[in-house]
Amino acid sequence: MDFDLNEEQKILQRSAADFLKKECPKERVRRIEETEEKYSPDLWRKMADLGWMGLHLPEQYGGTGWSFLSMAVLLEEMGYNICPGPFISTTLLGCVPLLHAGTEDQKQAILPGVASGDLILTLALAESDRGYEPSTLKVSGVRSDESWVIDGVKLFVPDALSADHILCVARTSAASEPGAGLTLFRVEKDHPGVTVTPLKTIARDNQCEVAFDHVRLGPESVIGPVDEAWPAVKAALDRAAVGRAAEVVGAMRATLDMTVAYAKERVQFGRPIGSFQAIQHYLADMWVDMLGTRNLVLQAAWKLSTGEPADREVSMAKVRAGRMGRKATTVGHRIFAGIGFTMEHDLHLYHRRTVAADFAFGDSDSYHERVARALGL
Amino acid sequence: MDFAFTKEELDFRREIEAFVKEVLPPDWDEWAVYWPGSYGTMPQLEAEFQEISRRFSRMLGEKGWLGIGWPKEYGGQGSAMKAAISGDVLSYYRFPAGGVATTIAGPTLILVGSEELKKEFLPGIASGEIGFWLGYSEPNAGSDLVSLKTTAVDDGDAFIVNGQKIWSSGAHVTEYGWVIAKTDMDAPAHKSATLMIIPNDTPGVTIKPIINICGNHSFNEVFFDDVRVPKRYVVGEVNKGFYNVMLALQFERMSVGSGGFRRVLEELVRFARETERDGRPLSEDPRVRKALAAIAVEIEVFLTFYWQSAWMQDRGQVPELEASALKLVFTELSVKLADTAMDLLGPFGLLDKGSKRAPFGGRVGMGYLDAISGPIGAGTSEIQKTILATRGLGLPRKK
Ligand SMILES: Cc1cc2nc3c(=O)[nH]c(=O)nc-3n(C[C@H](O)[C@H](O)[C@H](O)COP(=O)(O)OP(=O)(O)OC[C@H]3O[C@@H](n4cnc5c(N)ncnc54)[C@H](O)[C@@H]3O)c2cc1C
Numbered sequence: 001m002d003f004d005l006n007e008e009q010k011i012l013q014r015s016a017a018d019f020l021k022k023e024c025p026k027e028r029v030r031r032i033e034e035t036e037e038k039y040s041p042d043l044w045r046k047m048a049d050l051g052w053m054g055l056h057l058p059e060q061y062g063g064t065g066w067s068f069l070s071m072a073v074l075l076e077e078m079g080y081n082i083c084p085g086p087f088i089s090t091t092l093l094g095c096v097p098l099l100h101a102g103t104e105d106q107k108q109a110i111l112p113g114v115a116s117g118d119l120i121l122t123l124a125l126a127e128s129d130r131g132y133e134p135s136t137l138k139v140s141g142v143r144s145d146e147s148w149v150i151d152g153v154k155l156f157v158p159d160a161l162s163a164d165h166i167l168c169v170a171r172t173s174a175a176s177e178p179g180a181g182l183t184l185f186r187v188e189k190d191h192p193g194v195t196v197t198p199l200k201t202i203a204r205d206n207q208c209e210v211a212f213d214h215v216r217l218g219p220e221s222v223i224g225p226v227d228e229a230w231p232a233v234k235a236a237l238d239r240a241a242v243g244r245a246a247e248v249v250g251a252m253r254a255t256l257d258m259t260v261a262y263a264k265e266r267v268q269f270g271r272p273i274g275s276f277q278a279i280q281h282y283l284a285d286m287w288v289d290m291l292g293t294r295n296l297v298l299q300a301a302w303k304l305s306t307g308e309p310a311d312r313e314v315s316m317a318k319v320r321a322g323r324m325g326r327k328a329t330t331v332g333h334r335i336f337a338g339i340g341f342t343m344e345h346d347l348h349l350y351h352r353r354t355v356a357a358d359f360a361f362g363d364s365d366s367y368h369e370r371v372a373r374a375l376g377l
Numbered sequence: 378m379d380f381a382f383t384k385e386e387l388d389f390r391r392e393i394e395a396f397v398k399e400v401l402p403p404d405w406d407e408w409a410v411y412w413p414g415s416y417g418t419m420p421q422l423e424a425e426f427q428e429i430s431r432r433f434s435r436m437l438g439e440k441g442w443l444g445i446g447w448p449k450e451y452g453g454q455g456s457a458m459k460a461a462i463s464g465d466v467l468s469y470y471r472f473p474a475g476g477v478a479t480t481i482a483g484p485t486l487i488l489v490g491s492e493e494l495k496k497e498f499l500p501g502i503a504s505g506e507i508g509f510w511l512g513y514s515e516p517n518a519g520s521d522l523v524s525l526k527t528t529a530v531d532d533g534d535a536f537i538v539n540g541q542k543i544w545s546s547g548a549h550v551t552e553y554g555w556v557i558a559k560t561d562m563d564a565p566a567h568k569s570a571t572l573m574i575i576p577n578d579t580p581g582v583t584i585k586p587i588i589n590i591c592g593n594h595s596f597n598e599v600f601f602d603d604v605r606v607p608k609r610y611v612v613g614e615v616n617k618g619f620y621n622v623m624l625a626l627q628f629e630r631m632s633v634g635s636g637g638f639r640r641v642l643e644e645l646v647r648f649a650r651e652t653e654r655d656g657r658p659l660s661e662d663p664r665v666r667k668a669l670a671a672i673a674v675e676i677e678v679f680l681t682f683y684w685q686s687a688w689m690q691d692r693g694q695v696p697e698l699e700a701s702a703l704k705l706v707f708t709e710l711s712v713k714l715a716d717t718a719m720d721l722l723g724p725f726g727l728l729d730k731g732s733k734r735a736p737f738g739g740r741v742g743m744g745y746l747d748a749i750s751g752p753i754g755a756g757t758s759e760i761q762k763t764i765l766a767t768r769g770l771g772l773p774r775k776k
Contacts, residue, residue, distance in 0.1 A: 001458070002379040003685045009378075069378055260770050275773040277759075280766035287765060288702050295681035296674075302378045316674045369663075371670035375646050377660045 003295075008066070009073045012055075016074050019050065020081035026346050032084045036198060037162040038206040039085040047083075048117025053091055057099070061107060062115035068239055072246040072301035076294075079250025082349055084205070086120050086159030088243045093158070094121025096236035097167060097184055101224025106186070110165065122163040123236060124154035124210050132237060132362040134179045134230050139212060141170030141183055148172075148222070150185060150193075150215040160196045160208035163189055168212065172227055179230035184223040191215060203356030238314045239304060241361045245297045245321035248357045251350045252290040252328040258347065259283060259332045273335070282331050289324045296320050312374035319367035325354035380681075382462075389459055393442065393466045400436060401470060402429075409471035410730055412744030413637030414711025416754040420473035422547040422595040433474040434505030443479045444503040446690075451487055451495070452503050457690035461635075461683065469636025476547065477509040478502045480632035482555050485625040489613035498553075498574070508551030511629075512542040512575070512599060513622060520760050522557070523566045523619060527601060529558035529573065536560065536611075538575065538604040544754075548584050548597040552577055555625070557618045558601075570618035572625075574610040581605070591746050627697055629755050630704035635683045638676045638707075641714055641744075644737060645669060645721055665721060672717045679706050698769045705761040708751030715741070715748035 005013065023046060032040045047053065056071050057063025071091070078087065095114055098107055113119035129136050139152030150170050160166060165186055172183040187194060193215035199207045224232050260283055263274030273279050300317035303310035329351035333340045340347045358364055382390070402408075408426075411418045420426035437443050446460030447453025467475065483502045486495055501507040518525040527540025538558055548554065554575040561569045575582065581604035586594045613621040646669060649660040659665045682703050686696045696703075718741045719726040730739035752758040766772045 001382065001684055001688050003688050005378060256770075260772065263772060271775070272773050274766075275775050277763060277775075280770075280772050281759065281762040283770055283772065284705075284762035284765035287770060288706060291702065292678035292682065292706065295685065296678060298378055299380045299681060302380050306381075316677050319670075320674050320678065365663075365667065368667045368670040368674075371673055372666035375642075375669060375673055377646060377649060377666050377669060 005073060009070055012070055013073050013077060016077035017080070020077060020083055024081045024083050026082070026349065029082045029084060029349060033204040038204065039159070039162045044085055045117050047087070052087070053117055054115030056091065057095060057111055057115055061111035063111070067305040069298070069301045069305045072242060072297060075243045075246040076250040079247030080254045082251070082353065086122060086162050088240050089122040089159040089163065090114055090120050092240040092243050093123035093236050094165070094167060096239050097123070097223060097232040100235050101184065101229070101232035106223060119165065120159065120163045121165050121167065122157055122159045123233070124157045124160070124166050124168040125233065125237070126156045127153065128155060130156070132366060134182055135175065137169060137171055137182060139168065139170045141172040141185060143172070146219055148185065148217045150187070150212040150217065152212055154210045154212070156199070157208045157210045159206050160189065160210050161198055161206050165189065166194070166210060167223065169229060169233055181227050182229045182233070183226045184229035184233060185217055185221045186223055187215060187217060187221065201356065203352045205356060237361055238310065241318040242297060242300045242304060242314055244357050244360045245317045246301065248321040248325035248354055249290065249294045249297050251354050252286070252293065252325055255328045255332040255347065255350050256283070256286050256290055259286070259335050262336060279335060282335060286328050286331055289328060293320050293324045311370060315367045315370035315374065318361070319364050319371065322358035322364045322367070326358055329354045386458060386462060390462050390466060393463055396440065397466060397470045397472055400433065401472065406471065407738045409473065410738060410740045410743045411471045411637065412711065412715065412740065412747040413468060413634050413641060414707045414751045415744070415747040416546060416750040417589040417591045417593060417595050417747040418743060419595065421476050422550060423593055424550055426473055427550050430473040431505070433472060437474055438503055438505030443475065443505055444483060447483065447487060451499055457687040461687035464632070464634065465636040467636070468634030469640045471637065471640070474505070477511055477551070477555065478507060481511070481625050481628045482509045484628045485621065486612065488624060489621055491609070493609055494574070494612065507553060508547065509553045509555050510545050510548040510551045512545055512554045512556035514544045515541060516543050520757055522622070525557065525559060525570065527558040528562070529560050529571060529606065531560070532605070534608055536573065536606045536608065538601040538606055540601050542599040544587070544596045545599045546596045548577065548599050549586060549594065554599065557622050560618070561616050564616060567619050568616050571615045572612040572618040572621040573606055574612060575604060575606050579604050579606070590749070591743055626756060627700040630700040631686050631696065633683060633703065633707045635680060638679065638710065638714060641718065642669070642673055642676055645718055648736060649721065659721070668717050668720060672714055675710055675713060679710050682706055698765060701761045701764045704755060705758055705765070709758060711751040712748045715745040719745050
């Protein structure tokens with residue numbers, strides 16, 4: 001066993017922390033939040049120049065070829081600094097299905113553009129019943145001659161406003177077994193019949209409704225085998241879930257740092273509030289919660305990087321981060337009290353995101369259910 | 378990052394597992410009601426199980442596994458990871474062996490004991506021949522150990538000890554006390570006490586049973602009445618007792634039965650699958666699935682801390698705060714697991730050891746009671762949190 005990052009990962013961690021501290025201060029986060037796309041092309045370009053977009057892509061597509069674990073390390077730093085933008089959408093939701101199931105031509109057409117920072121991707125998956133299980137998916141893809149016609153509405157599609165391409169999971173035949181009957185299509189956002197409508201969230205991220213109205217696509221739009229898209233989609237979903245959990249670990253760390261600093265300086269009754277045990281014990285719990293969540297997230301990222309089945313580890317990491325992230329920022333608010341309840345203060349920026357992360361790519365109940373299955377229940 | 382065991386570690390796990398399965402009596406599970414993360418149901422601490430637990434300790438000693446985490450010069454393999462693996466397996470099978478001597482006294486002696494003491498005690502500890510009990514707490518010195526009253530007065534080549542200890546687990550089934558007593562009545566409190574070994578058979582030592590809420594005689598009151606302790610039995614330096622006890626407490630806080638948690642979870646999963654309610658297995662009830670999944674996640678968190686602390690020790694790091702975090706996590710987990718088990722079993726969880734229809738031989742009801750002790754012993758959860766907050770996060774102490 002080794003609980004340490006390797007040298008490469010440590011360098012990545014430090015350089016990401018330095019870069020984000022400089023390029024992504026909270027004033028900038030707030031300005032980006034005011035844009036409709038919740039994204040800054042300038043920041044995106046700089047991140048791409050550092051090689052982040054292609055960090056886990058193979059070298060032949062302009063990437064660096066590092067493991068998913070390195071992505072998790074990077075995402076923890078992004079979460080610490082609340083780096084907004086379509087990073088998970090593009091690099092994980094968008095690239096992973098292509099890597100898993102795309103043809104060489106499809107990969108060459110898209111991945112180098114991602115690595116260079118020119119293309120933004122996302123995945124349209126969930127629908128009105130908000131599930132991320134294949135059985136809940138109804139948007140249809142019907143074959144007509146050589147082409148396909150997509151109809152239906154996707155919800156909670158992240159970053160669709162800034163995306164150039166949307167990968168859409170559609171039902172192309174009745175499910176003979178769980179996960180069967182789904183096909184993945186690549187659609188350009190401005191394709192006729194595609195309507196993207198932003199949904200306004202308290203997390204201030206860009207969630208969208210994407211409506212497909214008789215969207216006609218050629219055979220080259222199909223990614224991977226017809227009716228058998230689920231394994232590639234699941235690979236993306238698992239990585240996105242762990243990526244989001246890694247961001248939560250960063251947010252928990254940031255919340256802890258902010259709150260500890262405040263507890264040392266805020267004086268009431270003639271002494272720092274950090275000398276009150278009620279406050280000390282909140283913070284000790286927050287620390288231990290963060291360390292344990294971090295271990296589970298790194299374990300899941302490591303397991304995914306080995307290529308072995310990781311369902312158990314992924315689900316545990318996601319549900320732990322979902323619950324503990326919310327707890328940490330909620331307790332942070334208790335400690336900051338009045339000042340933390342202002343727009344001006346930064347804590348709510350984290351709180352908004354930790355609660356959103358709990359529901360991202362499936363809620364806690366659904367991940368608990370996956371853990372239950374992994375236990376043999 | 379690497380969360381996998383090496384081949385050597387996996388081989389070692391298999392070797393220990395094979396041994397345990399071979400020697401444990403087939404009906405051992407019916408006897409062993411031991412609840413993980415708690416202090417009141419360990420068979421090693423009960424007179425009834427002394428014969429078997431001593432025999433098993435000696436067997437582990439012969440294999441060289443009791444001191445496997447110790448440095449090579451003291452007969453160990455210098456591998457905290459192997460010690461952790463052995464702890465994991467032994468706890469999974471509820472193997473009634475090992476204790477204060479091997480996990481606390483031995484490692485502390487190696488760090489601060491005199492050569493003479495090491496020579497006298499380490500071989501007996503490593504071979505499973507001798508046992509220790511911890512004599513820290515007193516009636517008026519629990520969390521506030523520094524206010525202890527037991528005195529050890531200098532009398533030439535010995536100290537004369539007078540006073541009383543309480544909650545002394547296993548004092549009635551072991552040979553030596555690991556006792557802290559006041560040696561300097563004028564010094565500042567934290568520089569006033571000394572750690573020493575007191576043989577139970579020294580004249581003036583009286584041990585009286587206390588029955589814990591599980592109904593077991595696991596701990597005691599111990600009285601010292603002009604007990605003469607040779608100075609060579611001092612552990613570490615005179616008047617540095619609190620420092621040495623802190624060291625010993627770190628070892629104690631890390632001596633966790635990890636496997637016991639996995640074992641109980643497996644049993645609960647099996648119970649949920651095999652038990653029907655309203656015509657369908659409990660395992661199909663979403664509430665049951667969620668409850669068991671939630672506890673499984675917490676067990677997993679704890680296991681990462683457990684292996685991490687072994688990994689740290691093997692890198693030569695001193696896991697001071699990690700020991701507190703680990704102790705906090707596994708004893709609170711012990712309570713959560715007991716709650717989950719109780720909720721799952723419902724009224725059947727209330728059935729006691731020996732009762733007709735008691736699932737798992739009454740382990741859950743007993744465990745529910747015993748779990749109370751985890752967050753109390755070895756420094757309460759409140760004390761661990763204060764340590765983490767002040768020493769770890771640097772929060773100011775109350776003036
Ligand atoms: C099953 C069992 C086995 C034990 N075995 C041994 C043994 O073998 N040897 C031994 O020496 N001792 C043993 N102990 C004793 C154990 O170490 C003490 O019970 C423990 O340290 C707490 O002391 P106390 O019971 O006097 O409680 P107190 O110290 O009186 O504490 C009472 C409550 O006040 C809280 N409290 C106290 N001080 C503070 C503070 N500063 N800040 C916040 N909260 C505080 C505590 O957390 C607790 O909630 C055992 C205890 C149990 C339950």
